[in-house]
Amino acid sequence: SVLSSITxxxxxxxxxxKTGDKDKAFEKEKSFDELEKEARESTKKSLDEYFEFVDEIKRDEWFTVFLNSIAERFDPHTFYFAPDDKEKFxxxxxxxxxxxxxxxxxxxxYIEISELIPGGPAWRGKELEQGDLIMKVAQGKQTPVDIAGMRLDDVxxxxxGPKGTEVRLTVKKVDGSIKVIPIVREVVEIEETYAKSSIVNKDGKLYGIIYLPKFYIDFENKDNRDAxxxxxxxxxxxxxxxxxGIIMDMRNNGGGSLKTVVDITGLFIPQGPIVQVKTSGKTPEVLADSDSRVQYDGPLVVLINNFSASASEIFAAAIQDYNRGLILGSRHTYGKGTVQNVIDLNQFVRGNSFGDLGALKTTTQKFYRINGGSTQKxxxxxxxxxxxxxxxxxMGERDxxxxxxxxxIAAANYKPFKNNFAGVVANSKKRMESNEQFRLIDENAKWIxxxxxxxxxxxxYAKFKAEQDANEAKAEKFKALTKYKNDxxxxxxAHDLAQAKKDSLLGExxxxxxxxxxxxxxxxxxxxxxxxxQPKSSAKTGISLNKKEKSVKTR
Structure with a gap:
């Protein structure tokens, strides 16, 4: 707003x-009227850019907005995917x-190169650089197309394009020179999508953390990598x-493939049910891990937050129901307990003259924990x-x-682990109650x-500025949250360190x-x-991870 811009x-x-920066002294000399004029111009420019974006929306895009505005009134997870949206999905x-x-x-x-993906053809070619402006695009030896004023999506x-084909970019380099850069397209892996891990040494013991941003899979080729x-x-x-010990970090993991979450859960338990899936009017289907092997049987914790949803909730629920490990984080996860299938609409219309009709992602089932409860809401x-x-x-599905x-629904037939985590939970609560940082986080949450x-x-303006100053004075206390550092x-x-030597950007x-x-x-x-x-000699404080034990109770 204009007022906040002035302040x-x-x-x-x-x-x-305060700093006495003479190089920027002109900033100090501006009157209130000058600041107000600049703020109004800046705000007007932002609004103009927004409405220019709205004006650029095409008829077929408005059609997608129209369909989804209707669909969402019946179910928040049913969407129509236009062909471009389906490709992005x-x-x-x-x-x-x-x-x-x-x-x-x-x-x-024009369009600016904001980042090169490590390992991709542009990155390996060493010619295209961050900050370059794309001026024209040509398909191989065809005539270049001037992209000035063109929408980002269209560029x-x-x-x-398909791997093996060539695109030629006419770019303006940072130094002002113009250069034509040919690049052969390839399959590019977006590393941020994939699981990654790290280790930490605490008191002479090594612990691992695996961060999984989503349950990814290539539906068209199951032989490719997946979560x-x-x-x-x-x-x-x-x-x-x-x-x-291993931490599975699923914070902000919005879900993904149902198959991959069943397979991942199976890494930590012997064979048995993972989740129940039910279609309206039909008997629930139990999705189980059929492999009796357990890849990891040591201490396990799962980190979640309010934005952990769908497949990540299936994993957390199964680990909790089996009493296999502990779930840590926000009070509860997002609460999305429904399953969606993507239906290709082209299969219903033969020989249509409208081109690709897109797809429909629609809710077809609900999933349930193996204890019978739903995670929905x-x-x-x-x-x-x-x-x-x-x-x-x-926040979450409930809102x-x-x-x-x-x-x-009825519980599935499963056998929980006979672990006693009571002492572990009590110790954690004591630590957090005496931790100044956690107390400050809680105070900040109440303020928010x-x-x-x-x-x-x-x-x-005077009242607005006074209100802003009061808010900032209060917020100043919470800046310490961003400066926290553990020991x-x-x-x-070893694998990552070897990779970092070959790929410095990935290493960074x-x-x-x-x-x-x-x-x-x-x-x-x-x-x-x-x-x-960690296992201790005392049965009262230690935990047992022997999968052959017979369980007599769950939490």
Whole structure:
């Protein structure tokens, strides 16, 4: 807004007075009227750009918006996919695409290279660079097309294409020179989609963490990599490093393939049911792990938050129902307990003259825990609740219009582990109660909850500024949350360290992730919990992970 823009500019000027930055002294000399004029112009420009974007939306895109506005009134997870949207969905699910391996962003009339994907053809070619502006695109030796003023999506379509084909980009380099760069398209793997792991040493013991952003799979080629295969590889690598506990980090994991979550859960338990799936009017189907082998039988914790949904809830629920490990994090997960199937609409119309009709992602089933309960709306409740910024805000499926109700069915036939985690849970609660950082997180969460419904602002500048100053004074206290650092040192596995030597950019990304883990209080407490879960001589405090034990109770 104009008012917030003015206050921001005044703060910059005040900061310059404190620092005595003479190179930017002109900022201090601007009057209120000048600042107001700049703020109004900046706000108008932002609004104009937004409405220009709206004006660029094509008729078929409005058609998609129209269909989905209707579909969502009946079910929040049923969508119509236009052909382009279907392609984006497939790319997201498999974690790969056919193209040059570059991320693009709009910059004035042209398109800028914002990042090169490590290992992709553009990255290996060493000619295209971050910051280059794309001016023209040609398919092989065809006439180049000027892309000035073209929408980002339309430019992306011209650059992407089947592997083995050539695209030629006319780019303006950062130094102002113009260059034509030919690139042969290939299958590009989007590394951020895939599972990755790290190890940490605490008091002489090694622990591992596996981060899984989604349950990815290539529906068109099941032989390609998927989440289950990759997690199995990471578990095997961690075992070879000698870890004595594993953290499965599924925070912000929105789900994905049902098959892969069944396979991944099977890595940690002997054969048995994982999840129940039910179609309306039919008998529930039990999806089970049929492999009696257990790839990892050591201490296990699962990190979740409010945004862990669908397949990640299936995993957390199964681990909890089997009493195989502990669930840590937000009070509960998102609460999406429904299954969707993607239906190709072209199969219903033969010889249509309209081209690709797209697809429909529609809710066809609900899934249930093996204890019979649904995760729909309720989610999975953590064994150890950790405060976070959304602790006091109701969010998730329970707050979505037209979501299906919670219900339950009969439990499946399964045998829980005979583990006693009571002492581990008690120790964790004591640590968190005495931890200043967790107390500050909880205080921040209460403040956020109190402020969330505030949507009335004074148009009187003096009153507005006073309100902003009061908010900032309060928020100043919470800046310490971003500066937190634990005492743990996270490193890569032998395989990752070898890769980093070959690919410096990938190595830098992994290093940045390791550093983020060293600032993560939730991971720190997860490591503490793994340490408490180590087998001890006392049956009262230790846990047993012998899969042949007969269980007599669950939590």
């Amino acid at each position: 921001d500019k005044q703060k910059v000027a005040e900061e310059l007075k 497939d790319t997201s699910m498999r974690g790969s695409l056919e193209g040059i391996g570059a991320r693009l962003q709009k910059k004035t009339d 992306v379509k011209k650059i992407k 289950a295969k990759d997690v199995a590889i990471e578990v095997d690598r961690l075992k070879k490093q000698g870890v004595e 309720e989610g999975v409740y953590s064994d150890i609740i950790m405060p976070d910024r959304y602790s006091y805000i109701e 979505v219009d037209n979501a299906m109700p919670w219900d339950k 909850n109190a402020k969330k419904d505030e949507n009335t602002y004074s148009l009187n 743990l040192q996270f490193t890569g596995l 990304k992994k290093k940045a992730w390791y550093e983020s883990l060293s600032k993560d209080i939730y991971v720190e407490e997860a490591v503490n919990i793994l340490q408490d879960m």
